[in-house]
Amino acid sequence: MAQVLPFTPLVDEESPGKDTAKRRVLLGDLLVRAGVLEAEGLAAALDQQAGQDQRLGRILIANRSISPEDLTAALSRQSGLGRVDLRDTPPDPELLAGIDPHLCLRIGAVPWRQIGGTRVVAITHPDAAPEAEAACSGPGPGQRLAFALAAPDDIRRVIIEAHAARLRDDARDRCPEPFSCRGWPPAAGHWRPLLALLAMAGAAVGAPVTALMVLMLWILLANTMTTGLRLVAILARFRRGRRSAGPETPRIADYKKLPRVSILVPLLREEAVARRLLDALAAMDYPAALLDIKLVLEEDDAITRAAIERAGLPSTVEVVTVPFDGLKTKPRAMNYALPFCEGEIVGIYDAEDRPDPSQIRAVVEHLMHAPPEVACVQAYLDFYNTERNWLARCFTLEYAIWFRVILLGVQRLGIPIPLGGTSVFFRRKVLEAIGAWDAHNVTEDADLGMRLARFGYSCDMIDSTTWEEANCRVGPWIRQRSRWLKGYAITWATHMRRPRSLFADLGPRGFLGFQVLFLGAITSYLSIPLFWVIWAGAVGLDLEFWHSFPAPLMHGFLASMYLGQAVMLTIAAVAARDSGRPRLVAAVLMLPLYWPLGAVAAYRAIAEVFTRPFYWHKTEHGVGEILET
Missing domain, CATH: 3.90.550.10 (Spore Coat Polysaccharide Biosynthesis Protein SpsA; Chain A)
Incomplete structure (x- = not known):
């Protein structure tokens, strides 16, 4: 089982008497302190988040309050994780060859480099680390894992480039064979439908x-x-018309x-x-x-x-x-x-x-x-x-x-x-x-x-x-x-x-x-x-x-x-x-x-x-x- 190197999250030094978990700097506060987000924009996004199953960062990007680059920089500061630019320093092709592209696309993670006994995994968000550990760890015992943040677009791009043929073929043959028409006409009876038509014409x-x-x-x-x-x-x-006066469906x-x-x-x-x-x-x-x-x-x-x-x-x-x-x-x-x-x-x-x-x-x-x-x-x-x-x-x-x-x-x-x-x-x-x-x-x-x-x-x-x-x-x-x-x-x-x-x-x-x-x-x-x-x-x-x-x-x-x-x-x-x-x-x-x-x-x-x-x-x-x- 891989050993995961711990994160070093940023804490609020102005609250020394509190537990570390309570002193952790909130993402919105980091963005405001960095000058990339107005306090009013943060308040509006927090109100929206109360009714959505969604991260604050994504809401802020959708509102055009911050850029994706602003979010990655703030997440890096908050979590203590470093950042890698996959365009300037692409992942090791040998590491990419061993991943499941569908799983890594869903998680937002790819193995980046093997540095001694430590494998560095690029992820889109710190919350992706637990799933990335299972998807990107090496086969050998005693493997150590470290994580770094990368742009989501770059992670998707390198997965596509490394597994283009598999993604293409899976799209063509994803439907289970017993339920697919890709074998039409059946190889064993290629001429049967045509013979049936000829028989009807003869009759x-x-x-x-x-x-x-x-x-x-x-x-x-x-x-x-x-x-x-x-x-x-x-x-x-x-x-249906007579039933229209029945009890109402629960509203959203x-x-x-x-x-x-x-x-x-x-x-x-x-x-x-x-x-x-x-x-x-x-x-x-x-x-x-x-x-x-x-x-x-x-x-x-x-x-x-x-x-x-x-x-x-x-x-x-x-x-x-x-x-x-x-x-x-x-x-x-x-x-x-x-x-x-x-x-x-x-x-x-x-x-x-x-x-x-x-x-x-x-x-x-x-x-x-x-x-x-x-x-x-x-x-x-x-x-x-x-x-x-x-x-x-x-x-x-x-x-x-x-x-x-x-x-x-x-x-x-x-x-x-x-x-x-x-x-x-x-x-x-x-x-x-x-x-x-x-x-x-x-x-x-x-x-x-x-x-x-x-x-x-x-x-x-x-x-x-x-x-x-x-x-x-x-x-x-x-x-x-x-x-x-x-x-x-x-x-x-x-x-x-x-x-x-x-x-x-x-x-x-x-x-x-x-x-x-x-x-x-x-x-x-x-x-x-x-x-x-x-x-x-x-x-x-x-x-x-x-x-x-x-x-x-x-x-x-x-x-x-x-x-x-x-x-x-x-x-x-x-x-x-x-x-x-x-x-x-x-x-x-x-x-x-x-x-x-x-x-x-x-x-x-x-x-x-x-x-x-x-x-x-x-x-x-x-x-x-x-x-x-």
Whole structure:
């Protein structure tokens, strides 16, 4: 076991009669005496600290009352620890090679030099010494440890430089293999999915009537189950309204200390919205010292980096650079940035997001009183450019249906929630325990909702809205939707590799809900052309094959189709009203022109499942501003 050399803390010589612990000079007093902090600034920071789970120094930096260099100098004087400049005197590479980079990033510590029998460890704060002792001590017996303070940015930099390859690879493969789609298609059965498609095509040619009848039966079952879920959702919505007079949830003011929250904002070619993004983050109604915002940039994205540098960054915002990799996806970038986060709650925003300023407070309030099995919360998503054109209005209506009605029914039934890719917040310990995001899955959000459920956790919706930019051009809309549906298909295939295990994890209700949400969604889009053909036959178009089907099958199919549409129209009207924009009801009349775009995206998605399963179709943001100029 290592021998730790003792600190020599600074004591107040003006109080000689007191115990040393009581005579220790306080950090705030040191800063005031050094002339870098006004007494009024110290008093304000101490008042803030009373309601925050945060160190005084971080509060002062967030308030821009002192600089990071001022804090390090004061901590050095207070603790008696020396300081090292890791830029002028970098750590010994051999010592760095033996550390766990994830652990050292969390602690804020690296071994610096071996001087005789003493190993000097650089730490960001004196309080990090106990954990740094276990993380950075040498293997031999009788090792002595001494500590020195270093700038947090420098400690992170040397860890990244020494372990770049491991951090990059861990980000790609962090999700446990049994739950990841990175092995798609399975090596042992590489041709099985393609052979299945060829077999179905052969059946359609050899026995078209029988093949079409089987297909209709499957679509009938899928549509019936999807309609049933929507009915439950709309009923749950009205039941929620009757419960609104119940007892109030504990308010955030009832809690003594607020936790720190990390926000990940993955960016790729987002120069058009960089300034607006920073303004939205600055408007959040949560103590600045408790916000840890990471702008996650790809190494080769010089355009976005330049836009952010021009905008300027506050002390609560840090840029995390993701090293180049053949796989360039949003979940890989978030996996890479996660070890740099310092909060106990981790949230995600997209580049174009405009969240409610009180959203983080609502998240913290919910998670502080929720049981431990509630691992995350999801806010509503809505669009701010609804009036751009008919496509934006239909997209807005679809989001209102999904977030304000359908997901309520999903939560009510105890079915796992397919998460959205933004405005979702996790308990960090849970997120890390289940392997974070699947870097290869292009709908990592929906997959993560299922994986949380398989590990025994649940997700809740909260009544807070984030405003996004609706895709308002047909081509980009199809590419975005094809990515989502491709991810749904691969997520379904990944979790269904071991259906018995999935059934055991989710239970009968969750397993059935999983089939409806994923397989049902894909079926709904792929079956749109067949719906149109059969509807045309029902209204009088003479189709030769029409008379080959049993009348009960046709009647049942048509009844399911009409009932499904009636339920959807009802949900659409309710969702439009719940979103506060009843004028959206008129967009319901345009949905028959909207759904076929989803069919085009679905067929493209199925093709990409076999040709480009991990390709990420980038959604361009700031289109409205570009079109206006």
